[in-house]
Amino acid sequence: MSAVEHLGVVLEKIAIAERDAKRQAGGVRLVAVSKTFEAAAIRPVIEAGQRVFGENRVQEAQGKWPDMKAEFPDIELHLIGPLQSNKAREAVSLFDVIETIDREKIAAELAKEIARQGRSPRLYVQVNTGSEAQKAGIEPRDAVAFVKRCRETHGLAIEGLMCIPPAEENPGPHFALLAKLAKEAGVDKLSMGMSGDYELAVAFGATSVRVGSAIFGTR
Numbered sequence: 517m518s519a520v521e522h523l524g525v526v527l528e529k530i531a532i533a534e535r536d537a538k539r540q541a542g543g544v545r546l547v548a549v550s551k552t553f554e555a556a557a558i559r560p561v562i563e564a565g566q567r568v569f570g571e572n573r574v575q576e577a578q579g580k581w582p583d584m585k586a587e588f589p590d591i592e593l594h595l596i597g598p599l600q601s602n603k604a605r606e607a608v609s610l611f612d613v614i615e616t617i618d619r620e621k622i623a624a625e626l627a628k629e630i631a632r633q634g635r636s637p638r639l640y641v642q643v644n645t646g647s648e649a650q651k652a653g654i655e656p657r658d659a660v661a662f663v664k665r666c667r668e669t670h671g672l673a674i675e676g677l678m679c680i681p682p683a684e685e686n687p688g689p690h691f692a693l694l695a696k697l698a699k700e701a702g703v704d705k706l707s708m709g710m711s712g713d714y715e716l717a718v719a720f721g722a723t724s725v726r727v728g729s730a731i732f733g734t735r
């Protein structure tokens with residue numbers, strides 16, 4: 517099956533998961549994760565109507581997205597990988613949504629660049645729901661206070677939370693934790709669910725799912 521056919525299957529499964537969860541049809545956004553794939557592999561998916569894409573490296577995205585964004589101005593590009601503070605300038609100028617704010621220094625750099633460039637990507641805080649040492653994200657116990665600091669100290673309009681549950685665990689409790697923290701923090705967007713678990717994430721209230729290999733194939 518082609519990426520375009522896989523895209524159709526994923527959209528259908530999201531629609532079924534929305535219905536099963538008695539959620540509004542079309543309420544969940546599909547972020548098609550195109551990391552490691554070349555523009556030539558991504559283009560048919562754009563031509564099939566998909567407009568929301570995720571990349572996890574600023575430099576890789578800079579190499580392939582500016583031309584396609586110029587050609588399809590309604591593309592919405594999400595940064596879903598760790599952001600280094602020395603890449604904040606490039607990230608603010610290229611991405612429409614930055615999902616991986618997880619520390620004070622990044623928040624401060626983003627605030628500075630948003631003011632400097634007059635461009636405001638939508639912003640999410642990444643939460644390390646499994647408290648994994650090797651994984652990015654703010655600790656769950658610090659998440660609510662961090663969202664508040666992002667708003668009050670840095671003037672950032674955080675609109676949601678994002679998580680990547682531990683690979684070997686049942687993701688359900690992690691999705692539930694993210695939903696609970698979002699409620700406490702007063703944000704209503706939840707970016708959670710990947711190729712293996714996006715339907716479950718929809719059941720737990722995801723407002724966007726990030727699906728890569730189920731569309732583009734194995735990396």
Ligand SMILES: *Cc1c(COP(=O)(O)O)cnc(C)c1O
Binds near residue numbers: 711712727728
């Ligand atoms: C790669 C990636 C995804 C997509 O993973 P798949 O399992 O290929 O769907 C989702 N979120 C993040 C943060 C990623 O880095």
